[in-house]
Amino acid sequence: RDVTGVQTCALPIWSDELLVREGDIAADYLERLLDIVDFDGDIDLDVENDRAIVAIVGSDLQSLVGARGETLDALQELTRLAVQQQTGARSRLMLDVSGHRQARRAELRALAEDTAGAVRESGEPTRLAPMNPFERKVVHDAIAGIEGVRSESEGEEPQRRVVVLPDR
Numbered sequence: 001r002d003v004t005g006v007q008t009c010a011l012p013i014w015s016d017e018l019l020v021r022e023g024d025i026a027a028d029y030l031e032r033l034l035d036i037v038d039f040d041g042d043i044d045l046d047v048e049n050d051r052a053i054v055a056i057v058g059s060d061l062q063s064l065v066g067a068r069g070e071t072l073d074a075l076q077e078l079t080r081l082a083v084q085q086q087t088g089a090r091s092r093l094m095l096d097v098s099g100h101r102q103a104r105r106a107e108l109r110a111l112a113e114d115t116a117g118a119v120r121e122s123g124e125p126t127r128l129a130p131m132n133p134f135e136r137k138v139v140h141d142a143i144a145g146i147e148g149v150r151s152e153s154e155g156e157e158p159q160r161r162v163v164v165l166p167d168r
Contacts, residue, residue, distance in 0.1 A: 020045070022052040022083050022091055029082040030056060030095075033075075039064070041097075054079070055096040064097045069104065072097055073132055094134075105138050112142035115164045116149045125165040130155070136162050 023045035034041050034056070041058035056064065065072045076095035083091040096102060115126050128139065136153055139162045143151040150167045153160055 016047050018087070018089075019047045019050070019052045022087065022093055023047070023054055025083045025086050026052065026054045026079045026091075026093055026095070029079055030054065050092075052083075052091070052093045053096070054093060055099075057098060059098075061098045065100045069100060069132070072100060073134075101134070104135065108135055108138040109142045112139045112151075112164070113146065116143060116146040119164045119166055120148045123166050125163055127154075128162045128164070130159045130161045132158075133160075136160065 027043040027045055030043055039058070039061060041056040041061055041064075044055040044057055046053040046055075063071065064075060066074075072095065075097075076093070079095055080091040080093050083093055094101070111128070115128065119126050131139065140151050140153075143149055143162075143164060148167050150165055152163050152165065154163055155161055
């Protein structure tokens with residue numbers, strides 16, 4: 001209850017302050033993890049689009065990315081759980097290692113543009129390879145900005161994929 005006697009409800013407010021706190025918790029967790037596995041890396045923190053962004057920067061960190069980013073996805077989920085354990089709120093934190101996600105984002109935008117051109121030219125839908133949720137969102141966002149095509153997701157995880165269709 002507040003000072004007027006009205007009952008209030010504590011809902012998470014995604015302020016920059018909370019997001020910075022998420023980043024700090026994640027950085028502490030990741031620094032401990034890097035020490036355990038004996039990897040050298042620096043932690044960079046940022047807040048972007050109402051999301052804490054944490055990046056591990058260094059050389060020889062490819063094993064933290066794994067095949068097709070699968071290790072990175074798992075590490076991101078573990079980091080989100082560590083943050084949630086301390087804040088009590090579900091985290092949307094984004095983790096990157098040595099610029100992998102940034103490079104992948106550029107690849108996916110190029111794939112979306114190339115696929116959109118082919119779909120506009122042929123008039124036929126094109127199904128892309130299965131992707132994780134991050135990758136699908138990047139493709140959907142890129143397709144949304146291209147006239148003459150639209151995109152949908154189909155299938156079930158882990159075989160969920162984007163389909164690019166002519167916009168009729």
